Amino acid sequence: MLGALGTIGGEIRQTRPFASAAEEAVVTLVATASRVREGLSDVCGRRGVTLQQYNVLRILRGAGDAGLPTLDIAARMIERSPGITRLIDRLEARRLVRRKRCPSDRRQVLCHSTNDALRLLAELDLPMAEAASRCFAPLEDARTLEIVALLDQVRAACGAVQRPETLAEKTRSRH
């Protein structure tokens, strides 16, 4: 384990082996996600959007014409983002998002995808899918889904204490 080829221990030139399997896994997980993220970020970056912005645009595309209130977008993001307002500000400035106050609840601001955004997403769909495939290319689909299943358990374990169900979510699941 001490500096073996292809392992994190080797890559970051660590002098001592990991104290536990969990510690090694945490480091490997964060490092791997970081690399994958860079690859995707790079693809988005070529079209002038960050990965977070891309994520928002995809969420809005999925929401369709109805649009989505600001905090609902935040709740669906892959990575938590408290700066959601400003993030969308920038997208609105670039005419990738339109906002309007919700008539039935004037506290909410409904966000909509614009045609520019849909065009941008259409351009990004293929390269993003390719970037994802490239990362998991050495693994068969079965192995890939195995990772997914294992990671789901990890998220459940740390997410349980980390991100307690919000009130909004509780309310939603009640009906």
Added chain:
Amino acid sequence: MLGALGTIGGEIRQTRPFASAAEEAVVTLVATASRVREGLSDVCGRRGVTLQQYNVLRILRGAGDAGLPTLDIAARMIERSPGITRLIDRLEARRLVRRKRCPSDRRQVLCHSTNDALRLLAELDLPMAEAASRCFAPLEDARTLEIVALLDQVRAACGAVQRPETLAEKTRSRH
């Protein structure tokens, strides 16, 4: 798959299933790492350091009295960090790092851990290890190491194009 409990599809309330295993895996990977990162970040945060700063301090502890030049630290970081100089600036301002010019190569700046830093790390060792264990608690060690092995392959696949071996690394491996 469409919104099943405990899966990413359910958690982020996605309306359509994923187009491919790779895309699902990418989303799951980034989301999971993000949650794990938050948990660790939170532990560090209570002692006033970011996860990146903690990583630097650990690297310097590992380096011992010899210290380590700035860019060597950057190379060993779990997440790539071009802002390494400023990151260390902040650590130096808080007296967690000492810097001095290397006498044999005056371009390099050798960074050293201070006693304050060692004390801080000693305080963080246990809670950080616990946070890591908590994330992987539902998995047996064998399953945990299975994830590590799979993720190593993913990193190799996207890292190959993403982060080509630097010249410095080539030089080092030559002797």
Added chain:
DNA sequence: GCCTTTTACTTGACTGGTCAAGCACCTGCG
């Protein structure tokens, strides 16, 4: 019908991260 509480953001001040350019220093090569 008012008054508290909750929700859904928004704003301001700040910290931290990123990119590009620059400077000091070393390393060969003629």
Added chain:
DNA sequence: CGCAGGTGCTTGACCAGTCAAGTAAAAGGC
């Protein structure tokens, strides 16, 4: 020895993310 080119950082300008406090609207009492 001098100088072209590479290395190792640092700096400045910018942008994105974070935290705390504030505002406006809805919801729920009494």
